[in-house]
Amino acid sequence: MVRQHSEPYLWLLFSAGGVLSAMLMPSLLLLFGIAFPLGWVRPPTHERMLAVLANPLTRLVFLGLCVLSLVHWAHRFRHTLHDGLRLAHPMITALCYGAAVAGSALAAYLLWQVA
Amino acid sequence: MADRIKLQVARYRPEREAEATFDEYEVPCPKDWVVLDGLNHVKDRIDGTLAYRWSCRMGVCGSCGMMVNGEPKLTCATFLADYAPGPIRVEPLRNFPVVRDLIVDIGDFMRKLVTVRPWIVREEEKPLSAGEYLQTPEQMDDYKQYSMCINCMLCYAACPVYGLDPLFIGPAAIALAQRYNLDSRDEGAAERHRVLSEHEGIWGCTFVGECTRVCPKHVDPAGAIQRYKLTAAVETVKAFFMPRGA
Structure with a gap:
């Protein structure tokens, strides 16, 4: 019987965040940050976007993307400071994960408001 | 010049x-x-x-x-x-x-290396008369890259995690554990899992990746560790949902 640790679950969150942000964020940024504003691709209308966001499944996917990407960032940033710059302080840990929780809450609030 | x-x-x-x-x-x-x-x-x-x-x-x-x-x-x-x-x-x-x-002093590495049993573990050895343990070239390709490790310990010198936490089992030991875990003739994965799935095993690694960058034999220990993290995480989730085994 293998002893239960929390680390595998935390790593799965971290890993899922890495995969999702690497797969989806670049295409979203390319579309909404560059291609639509520069007119390379005709953007969907505001009403159409709102209708897509009105679907709870869309909002759930976006919330998952935001939460997992933030968890990934928090863990990576904390360890970059810890392993790379040898900065270890409980405050750094609290700020990193706290920022991820705050960002997740903000994402949830905005997604709730928009539709 | x-x-x-x-x-x-x-x-x-x-x-x-x-x-x-x-x-x-x-x-x-x-x-x-x-x-x-x-x-x-x-x-x-x-x-x-x-x-x-x-x-x-x-x-x-x-x-x-x-x-x-x-x-x-x-x-x-x-x-x-x-x-x-x-x-x-x-x-x-x-x-x-x-x-x-x-x-x-390389004693720390040598002591850690044996804990992952870097050799072919069999539950039961076949008698010599039964012949060799056969393996296809594809099966060999699964682990060959990790078998190139020459225990030079450059990865330990490059690893900031090992520098900060000397209990961390380290890149080469994990890559060599994977070398045998991925070998079709081996049956020792469960024993190695007990060592690797501890905090001082794979979870200590924060994927800095310096081990792979400095490896002179292109073993990619960081890749071995990340692959094993997925294996271990899946095993842990399975053990949580099916505590008595599948």
Whole structure:
């Protein structure tokens, strides 16, 4: 019987965040940050976007993307400071994960408001 | 190109000095000389008391690893001319206790290595008369990359996690565990899992990736660790949902 640790679950969150942000964020940024504003691709209308966001499944996917990407960032940033710059302080840990929780809450609030 | 180059070599003689100092030697710098040739020149012609390890001088034995200008390198595969005009700073491998001059104590690595059972484990050995354990080329490809490890410990010198937490089992031990886990003839994955799935096993790794960057044999220990993290995470989730086994 293998002893239960929390680390595998935390790593799965971290890993899922890495995969999702690497797969989806670049295409979203390319579309909404560059291609639509520069007119390379005709953007969907505001009403159409709102209708897509009105679907709870869309909002759930976006919330998952935001939460997992933030968890990934928090863990990576904390360890970059810890392993790379040898900065270890409980405050750094609290700020990193706290920022991820705050960002997740903000994402949830905005997604709730928009539709 | 200059025909000579300066080596700044770390010296530590515990009977004489409490801390390491640097001695400077000027050595010839032909284009085919490596750092180890320079050290051998010092030992043979200038200062016979210089202590360092080496054996094969062809990147196979893994004993001549040292820090060259702050980077972990096999000194038999690191050309002096690439550092011209110098000087070149040669130090013992980082993250290990120094025994003397450029020699480090590798006991910690050797003790950790055996805990992952880096050999083929069988629940039951076949009798000799039953013949060989056959393996297809595809099955060999699964682990071949990890079998290239020469235990040179450059990855330990490069790993900041090992530097901060000496209990961390380290990149080469995990890569070698994977070498046997992925071998179709092996049946020892469960035993290795007990060691690897601890905090000091794979979870200590924060995927800095320096181990893979410095590996002279392109083993990719960081990749081995991440692959095993997925295996271990899936095993943990399975054990949580099916505590009595599937």
